[in-house]
Amino acid sequence: MTLPTSIKCIIFDMDGVVIDSEEIHKKAYFETFNFINVDVTEELYKTFTGSSTLNAFQKLVAHFQLDIDPEELVLEKRQRYVNYFENDPALHLVHGVKELIEKAYQQGITLILASSSAMENINRVFNRFQLNDFFKAKISGADLKASKPHPEIFEKAASLSGFSKENCVVIEDSDNGIQAANDAGIFVFGFRNPLAADQTLEKADLIIDDFSQIYTYL
Incomplete structure (x- = not known):
């Protein structure tokens, strides 16, 4: 996929992207x-x-x-x-993700959470780390008919954003999630999380090691 010339929406996976869980x-x-x-x-x-x-x-x-x-x-x-x-008091957000969320939000970019986790776990994370105000919508794959690598969750996220898929990007750290974004026809950043070293990210459109690498595209 081609990187959007104007990113209007960022779709975040949660585990391994937003929180180191x-x-x-x-x-x-x-x-x-x-x-x-x-x-x-x-x-x-x-x-x-x-x-x-x-x-x-x-x-x-x-x-x-x-x-x-x-x-x-x-x-x-x-x-x-x-x-x-x-x-576990050591549980924390992935390094740099809060800064990316705040920067994108301040620039008027729509943020959507699209996670395979149950909604109660999503809400648990969002309440603990005070993320609710930044996101337009939260989607749980547990509430959908199909799970990643099926593209349903990202198709729904793009629809809820109000923008075309060509103006959306996904951030994922798993091969199943990347495949889902590929099949949904949405550009996907593969985030190389050290805690998910077993994931190849080989089908990502662009692999990043740090969220600050996305700033230049906002």
Whole structure:
């Protein structure tokens, strides 16, 4: 995709882009895997990154041919995640993202959050770090029919922005999310988060290591 000559909307992924929560998500997932006595390899876990929790557990149940309701596993994992979220004082925003959010907002750029996380987790993050005032809309992939890498979430985000896809950009740190943006026909920055080093970002339109690299395009 070609970078828009005029960026009117930035669509943010949340985990790994707005908040450094990949590690606590991983801990919560693996505690749940241990709870049901399945041995999940790093390679298999990598395929879950960027997907909704329900979609991840649907894949897990199918892979191991388990006689377990994936929705029950979602609740198990969510309980563990919330415990980490509320009790880990080191949890923080990704370095530089607050500055990018504030700068884009001040320039009149519309901001949309498009995350595979459940809305209660999105609200938990936005309330804790006081982000609500900056964003026009928040979308949870858990409320949609399909999960990333399906493009539905980004198509909806572009629609809610009120601008054409040609004036929107996505910021993603996962290969599933990047694929979703590709299929939605929206330019995507691949953010290289050190905590998601297993993601190749190879299909991103432009790879960045620091959010300040986006400033020049605003």
